[in-house]
Amino acid sequence: MTTTSPPVAVPPPVDALSSRPVRRRRRSWIGWGFVGPFMAVFALVFLAPIAYSIYLSLFRTQMVGGTQFVGFDNYARAFGDPQFWSGVSRVGLFLLVQVPIMLGIALLVALAIDSGRLYGKNFFRISIFLPYAVPAVVATLMWGFMYGTRFGLVGNINDALGTSIPNPLSPDWVLLAIGNIVTWEFVGYNMLIFYSALRVIPTSLYEAAELDGASQWQVVRAIKIPAIRGSLVIATIFSIIGSFQLFNEPSILQSLAPNAITTYFTPNLYAYSLSFSGQQYNYSATVAIIMGVLTMIVAYVVQLRGMRKEA
Amino acid sequence: MTATTPTNTSAAAARPAARKPVRLRSRAPHSVSSPRRSTLLTVLSGIVLLYALVPLFWLFVNATKTQSSLFSSFGLWFSGDFALFDNIARTLAYDDGIFGRWFANTVLYVVLGAGGATFLAVLGGYALAKFDFPGKRGVFATVIGAVAVPGTALAVPTFLMFSQMGLTNTPWAVIIPSLISPFGLYLMWVFAAEAIPTELLEAARVDGSSEFRTFFQVSLPLLAPGIVTVLLFTMVATWNNYFLPLIMLKDPSWYPLTLGLNAWNAQAATAGGEAIFDLVITGSLLTILPLIVAFLFLQRYWQSGLAAGSVKE
Amino acid sequence: MSIRTTRALRAIAAAGVVALGLAACSSGGGGNDAGGDASSADDVAAALEEGGTLTVWAWEPTLTDVVSEFEAEYPNVDVELVNAGTGNDQYTALQNAIAAGKGVPDVAQVEYYALPQFALSDAVADLSAYGAADLDGTFTPGPWNAVQQGEGIYGLPMDSGPMALFYNEEVFTEHGVEVPTTWDGFVEAARALHEADPDVYITNDTGDAGFTTSLIWQAGGQPFQVEGTDVTVDLADEGSTQFAQTWQTLIDEDLLAPVSSWSDEWYQGLGNGTIATLAIGAWMPANLESGVPDGAGKWRVAPLPQWEDGASASAENGGSALSVPAASQNQALAYGFLEYANAGDGVQTRIDGGAFPATTAELESDEFQGYESEYFGGQKINEVLAQSAADVVEGWSYLPFQVYANSIFNDTVGQAYVSSTTLAEGLQAWQDASVTYGTDQGFTVNQ
Secondary structure (H helix, E strand, O other), rough: OOOOOOOOOOOOHHHOOOOOOOOHEEEEOHHHHHHHHHHHHHHHHHHHHHHHHHHOOOEEEEOOEEEOOOOOHHHHHHHHHHHHHHHHHHHHHHHHHHHHHHHHHHHHHHHHHHHOOOHHHHHHHHHHHHHHHOOHHHHHHHHHHHOOOOHHHHHHHHHOOOOOOOOOOOOOOHHHHHHHHHHHHHHHHHHHHOOOOOOOOHHHHHHHHHOOOHHHHHHHHHHHHHHHHHHHHHHHHHHHHHOOOOOOOHHHHHHOOOOOOOOOOOOOHHHHHHHHOOHHHHHHHHHHHHHHHHHHHHHHHHHHHHHHHHO | OOOOHHHHHHHHHHHHHOOOOOOOOOOOOOOOOOOOOOOHHHHHHHHHHHHHHHHHHHHHHHHHHHOOOOOOOHOOOOOOOOHHHHHHHHHHHHHHHHHHHHHHHHHHHHHHHHOOOOOOHHHHHHHHHEEEEOOHHHHHHHHHHHOOOOHHHHHHHHHHHHHOOOOOOHHHHHHOOOHHHHHHHHHHHHHHHHHOOHHHHHHHHOOOOOOOHHHHHHHHOHHHOOOOOOOHHHHHHEEEEEEEEHHOOOHHHHHHHHHHHHHHHHHOOOOOOOOOHHHHHHHHHHHHHHHHHHHHHHHHHHHHHHHHHHHOO | OOHHHHHHHHHHHHHHHHHHHOOOOOOOOOOOOOOOOOHHHHHHHHHHOOOEEEEEEOOOOHHHHHHHHHHOOOOOOOEEEEEOOHHHHHHHHHHHHHHHHEEEOOEEEOOOOOOOHHOOOOOEOHHHHOHHHHHOOOOOOHHHHEEEOOEEEEOEEEEOOOOEEEEEEEHHHHHOOOOOOOOHHHHHHHHHHHHHHOEOEEEEEOOOOOOOOHHHOOOOOOOOOEEEOOOEOOOOOOHHHHHHHHHHHHHHHHOOEEEOOHHHHHHHHHEEEEEEEEEEEEEHHHHHHHHOHHHHOOOOEEEEOOOOOOOOOOOOOOOOEEEEEEEOOHHHHHHHHHHHHHHHHHHHHHHHHOOOOOOOHHOOOOHHEEEEEEOOOEOOOHHHHHHHHEEEEOOOOOOOOHHHHHOHHHHHHHHHHHHOHHHHHHHHHHHHHHHOOOOOOOOEEOO
C-alpha cells in the first residue's frame, strides 16, 4: 500500500474564500514558474515511464526470437487470463471488506477522541497513530513472526489457552491476515485525518444543538459526520487505490506462506512476477496499465458519488 | 433538528471558519456543560489502542532476547536474559557496522528526498491555490491519474531509463522518484488557499513586489504549519521507501534501512548464511525509533496543518 | 496542457537529470580493460599480472576470505565483492543490468539450475576460450555437467550439494526408530515417529522446487530434456511418478511438518527436535552450525534413502558456479579469479570456511575425509558426503527457463500441500504451465 495518498479531485473551492469575482487572479503563465519544478520531475518519474510502459505493452520479447510488435495481443491475452482476474477479484474482495472495517474503526476512534469523553485522549491519539511510522517491511516481518502457529505468538496462545486458532498463513486465512496487517498500519493515519477534520467544526454548531436538546448521538449523526464528508471521501479513495495496488505485504509474506500466496495473488504481485521471474516485461506492462485504468475508473466513480451526495 | 440543517450549517460553517487565522482551537467542551468521562468508551477505545501497540510491544520485548531464547520463550513477555544493549551493540557492529551506513543513507534520502518533495509541493500547491494559469485543471488531473497507475508498471521502465542515464545504483535513483508527493501537493494546495488571504498578495503586488519575492516574504511564513505537515508525511514515506530502492540499488552500501533489514532477514535463507533474526528484530526497533521521536516532538505542527487542510471539502 | 509543453517539459527534465547524473557518483567496477579480447591461458596470466578492478556479485560468505587472499597474491588486482541478493534476487539484478547494458559485474554467482538459462541467451561467456576445458576431471561429474551447455563451458563449479540424510540421532534413539535407508523405510519411520510423539515430524516440506527435482533426479527421472531450443517437459515419467507416489503418502497422512524451510520456525524445529531429518545438500553443515546451536552434538549424516533396496544413487541439491557475464570488459582477469577461487588455492580457503567443494582432489583427500565434525558428534561427515558426490546419477538437465519454472512451482505443485490436489495433478499443472511459457518464449516444446 502506498503511503503517498493520491488526493481526491475535490477541487478546493478557491472561490469560496471570498465572494469577489475571479478578476483578482490573473490568467498568466507565472503560475508555471511555481508548479514547473514539480511538473518537470513528475514528467520524468511518472509520465515518461508510463509512456514507456504503454510502448512496451504493444510488443513481445521472446527468449528465442527477439522482439516483435504485437499490437493489442497482450491486452487480449490479459482479458482472457484467469490468473489476472483471480488477482483482480481478490483485491476487489479485499477492498470491500478491509476498507470499510478500517475506516469504520478509524472513524469510531476519531469520534471517541473528539467527544472529549475519554480519559487520556492525547495518549490515545498518539499511540494509535504510531503504527503508521512503521515501514511495511518491518510491520510485515513482525506480524509474520507473530503469525507462526508452532513457535510464533499464535502458537504460544494456542498452547497457553488451549485454543486452536487456525493458521493465519493458510490459504483460507491469509487474505484476512494481510488485511489485518494493512488495517494495523493505516487505521491510525485515517483516524487522524478524521480527527483533524472534526476539530475544525465550530463550537457554535454544538451549542446550537445543545440548545435544541440534541443527544450526543444525534450530534454525531447530524453534525459531525456530514461535516467531515470530504475527509471521508478522500480517505476512501486513498484506501481503494491502496487496495488495488496491494503488494508489499503479500510479497514479504510469500516466503512464509509460499503455497497460500501465489505469484498472481494480487495484480501488482502478478506484474512483478511476470517481470522479474519470467522476464515477460511486455505482458507485465500490460497488466499494470489495465490495473491503472481500472483503479482510476473506480476512484473516479467513488469521487463522483461522494461529491454528488454533498450537493 | 431539521434534515436540512446539517448541509446549511456545514456550508455556513465553512466560510466563517475559513476566515479565521489558522491556529489550534482551544478545545471547549462540546456541550455547554462538560461531558461525562466515559469509562466504557475508554475501554472500547483501549481495545483499539492495544491492537495498535501490541506488535510494537512485541518488537521491544523480543529485541531484548538472544537468538536462542527468541525461539524458546513466550512471544509477549521477556525471557531470562535482558540482552537489549548487547543486541544493539551487535546490530551496530555487524558486518563492519553496515547498519550505521544504512542509517546514514536513510537520513540522506530523507533529507534530500523529503526536503525536496516538500519544496516542490509547496511551490506547486501555492501555484494551484493562488494562480490561474493555462492548463491548471490538466495539471491536477494528470497528477492524480498518474498516481493511480501501479508502481510495478513504472518500476522496470524507470529502471531502464535511469540506467541509460547512469543513475542506477546511486543515491539519485532513490531520491529523484521520492521528490513527487501528490498528497503533499494536495495538502499544500488546500492549505495555501486557506491560509493566505489574497488581499495580502494583492497588496504586495500593488507595492511592486515580484511574485517570487512575495512568495518568500509574505506567503511562506503563513504556510509554516502546512509545510511541517507535508515534511513529516514525506519523511515517513521516504524513510519507509522499499519497492523502488529494491530495484534500483544493488550495492548494499547504498541500501536504506528497509532494504538492509530485508537483506538480513533473507540471509538466513542462504546456504552458509548466518541466521540473524535477533539482529533483524533489534534493527527493526532501531529503525522505527527516529520517526516516532520526530512525530512526538513535532505533533503540535502537524496537528494544525492537518486541521487546516481539512477545512475545505 | 498542450502536447508541446509536455514534450518540452520532459526534454528539460531529461536534460537536467542527465546533468545531475554526470555529476553523480557511479557504481564501482569495470576498470581497466585487461587484455581486451584475450583468448588463451597466457592472456589470463598476463591479465593477472597487469591487474585491474573486478566486480564480483556473490552471496557465498566464504568468498570474503578468498578475495582477500586473492588480492594478496595478485596485488595489482582490486576485487569488489558485492552481495547483490541471493538466488532469484541476484538473477533479476543480473538480467536487469544486462538488459540495461550497464552495471554488469565481471563475475556472478549462478546456481546450477539457473545456469542453462543464462548460457542459452549468451548472457555468460564461454570459458573454453580461456582454457576451461583443461579443467576436465577437476570437478565432480554433477557440477561439471551442470556448467556445460552444448559445446561450451559457462562457469566454473564453486561448491556442490550432493544430497545426504541429516538426522537428529537423539530423536531417533528416544523413540526407538531406525534411521531409514530406503524411501519406503522413510515413510515407515515417519509414521513411527509421529505416532510416538505427535509434535515430531520426520521432516518438513511445504513444496520446494529444488527438493522435488533433486528427488526425481535420484529416482532416475529425466523430466527435462533440452537440445538447443528443442525442449521436452515430461513430469509424468517413471522417476517423477515414483517420487509423486511415495511423497503423496507422506502428505496424505500428515507426516510432513508444515513449516517452510529457512523460516525462523524451521530453525527452531531443527533445534528442538520437532524436525527430525533433512534430506538436503552437502552444504548444510555450515548452516546447522551457525543457525541451530541447540542441535550441536545431536545430528548425524547418513546416505540418502534409496528408491531401490541396496542401490547407491544420489542427486545434487543446490550449489553454484561462478560465471563471467558476456558484457564484462575484464573477462580474462575475471577468469583468473574464477580459476583461483574454484580450482586453485581458493578452494581450501572456502573449505576452511565451511563450504562444500566441487573439486575431486579435495573431496578425495585424506585430510578432507578424515575431518571429524564436532557438531556431528565427531562423525567423519565428509566421507558420507564425498561418497554421495560420486554416486550422483548422470543424465540430468534443467530447463533453459528453470528460474521461471521454479518460481511457479508453489502455484502449481505447491497446491498439493494445502488442498486436495494430488502431487501428480500438481506436477501436471507445473508441466502445463512450463510448456505454455516455453512455447510463449519461442522454444519448441514437447510433452
